[in-house]
Amino acid sequence: MTALVRRTEPDGNFGYMHDDGGRKAAGYRGTTGDCVLRALAIGTPGDYATVRKDLMRIAKELQVPGGVSVFNGANPLIPHQYLTARGWVAVDDREALLRPADLPACPLIVHLSSTNHYVAVVDGVVRDTWDSRFSRKTDSGLSKVKRYYYRPTSADGLIGATDAVLIQECQAFAAASRNVVVRAVALGQKLMAKKATVGHGNWERWVRQTLPIGPRMVRHLMALAEHADIVLVDPKLLTVADAIRLIRKTRNPAPQAAKSTLSQKRVRAAVQTVMTAVQSGSLSAELRKAILAALKS
16 A cells, blocks of 8 residues: 555544445444454555455465464464565554554554554554554553554655565565474474374384484474464564574573571571570670560560
8 A cells, every 4th residue: 555644633633434344235234343453454455355365275285373364363473474565664662552642654554462453554643443542451542552654765755776686585585484483383283193093102203213303302393382372473583593582481480599598497406506605605795685685576
């Protein structure tokens, strides 16, 4: 889409307009949790039915948890791949609020953290089936941003021509790298299924004799599959090594600092030792006075 002139409300917030993204016109009835599909149908050139088919195709290719339906939410990887493949750029900004002062003046697809909701902002207007500009979960009363997407063009003044080429190359690299992680999860799922058929005690021998990768890598791949709900959520997790480190952090969170505590029995014994020393006069007068004062406090 071309850059549009931003309009704001008198209070400095985005405007709001009811928009179902073309759902009704496409022949669908009733309400559903299609915020991802709706936002993309509004903010990108595709119509509702076409965008739905594209998102379902991506979901099938990525094999992400939740299936291929996009009528009741969608894994963040799905809209991320859809948008970045079309030249949109993702910006993580968890400090931003859904307001003109915090976001660039161009068409946006915004992922809100306060409601885990996707919304399109076009021409300075939030277009949605409900007014998602506001949230009771923030002190300001405005919805909080997790990530937003914009499609930079030279006309926007946001990037130069050479920047556009660089962005496209980075997007291609990220997509290829991310595909390795997705394939690793899928392979881990197949290995888990095979392990169930090999039989107890035979798995490692079968791996060594049959597969071109060792048992350690096989364990890593199966761990990725077991934690697919974590690994496949972050679109910027680009390597298998990063995914494995993330799993390790999830499995073994940093230990809290150990509290220095003594049992009541040890405390009583220490107090008794001090009192005996005080009564026997084996301590200096100044030290006895300090200890007695501490015991009385």
